Amino acid sequence: MQPRNNLDQASVIPDALKDFTIVEEPFYRASGEEVALFEAAYRMRIPVMLKGPTGCGKTRFVEHMAWRLGQPLVTVSCHEDMTAADLVGRFLLDADGTKWHDGPLTMAARLGAICYLDEIVEARQDTTVVIHSLTDDRRILPLEKKNEVVRAHPNFRIVVSYNPGYQSVLKDLKESTKQRFSAIGFDYPDDLAEAEIVAKEAGVDSAIASALVRVAQRSRNLRGHGLDEGASTRMLIHAAMLTRQGIPIAQACRMAIVLPITDDPDVREALTAAVSVCF
Template structure:
């Protein structure tokens, strides 16, 4: 298997479009424009990238960003071996060489001095300098950079610099409307539509608490987890508490509010 083939997605990921995001992304890819996906956690940004990579039949290399990630983690480093040193490309470099879509998930988590390394790849130059190696990698014609970003987490300490933001086109993602989200939960889990709809109703009530005690609403991902637990034989009320209440808050008042909503909807 070639390096390019190992990063191909062979089976269609389930993705339910909520607007014209597929058409917009295809146009951005056609022009090889960098794309920023903005939206709350667990609303489908990563699944969307996987779906688009499958649809475009392009390899996809994903990186989960974190605050300890260094530029070397993205670009590459020399490794010590018994016979000397060997250079190992990082995921950004591999993507540039083979023409993959490189997806940097939750890029705002990375330090700003780390994100600066993507700048030369996001303008007309489309190059990646490997300073330690003394090499300038010219990006493959198929290479595209995609980042995800959760505006709900932005603060003075954790936000993307304008010099980074203004190198990207952007798509806004929100949680789907009730009917679409019900369809997603049912399709992903196999749970019947009636019970899936109840889970979605709980999710929507919780999202109304965002900014009033909850930092983030209950994600579509957690709704699917609850549906999976119900499919595994757990009572809906217990499944909802395990997947949708306990993960999102430790505040006793907010928990009580959410538990009441769960018991009312499934009672």
């Protein structure tokens, strides 16, 4: 399959964005209408929010869509120490004196790329407000320290993701931020689809993949009973990849699923029992 550019106008990717271009198709198995929904929002320049649990495929979906649309993808992993300057840029001192350096958000807006803010809820609210002027009909980014207003390139889009399961009074998006986005909900795939993904990504047979999915289902049943979240699809892929290196499946599950997901000895014992039953 060749990438398809759905833009109204042909575009040439600037040299500065070449390293952000996805050349090979990232494997993604659609589970609903998310591809069509994203493309519709993209054509209308509507910001998109991806909501779903950890490791369910949100980031892979964005990578796939960037490839499918033939657009560069600038990804920012958000965290609580991230400042507005980390996004928009700052003056730095070099051999020629003080020089302005665009941040990832400014670069994407100025040159034309998809800017993906991964787990945006992890960033402070006073940081995320800098995207507001880019997510309404103004599509501008004021650089106050530089006394410049960047008008977003026609190909600029902004996508954010977050895990609703981690919402709290202290860690959530402002309503003024949420309501600027359309949203696509994600969840773990159904059993057959998830087994297909694990088999494809890890290069294992369907029997191992299906058994790992059964382990995941049992862990997800423990959500709210000792676990904040169950095993993600990503964890299953890691366990399957370890088996390809000759690690016994029970040990691979303990290393990739049981130990990372919890420190509670009782929950670990329950998960270890689930692994024994499934294999």
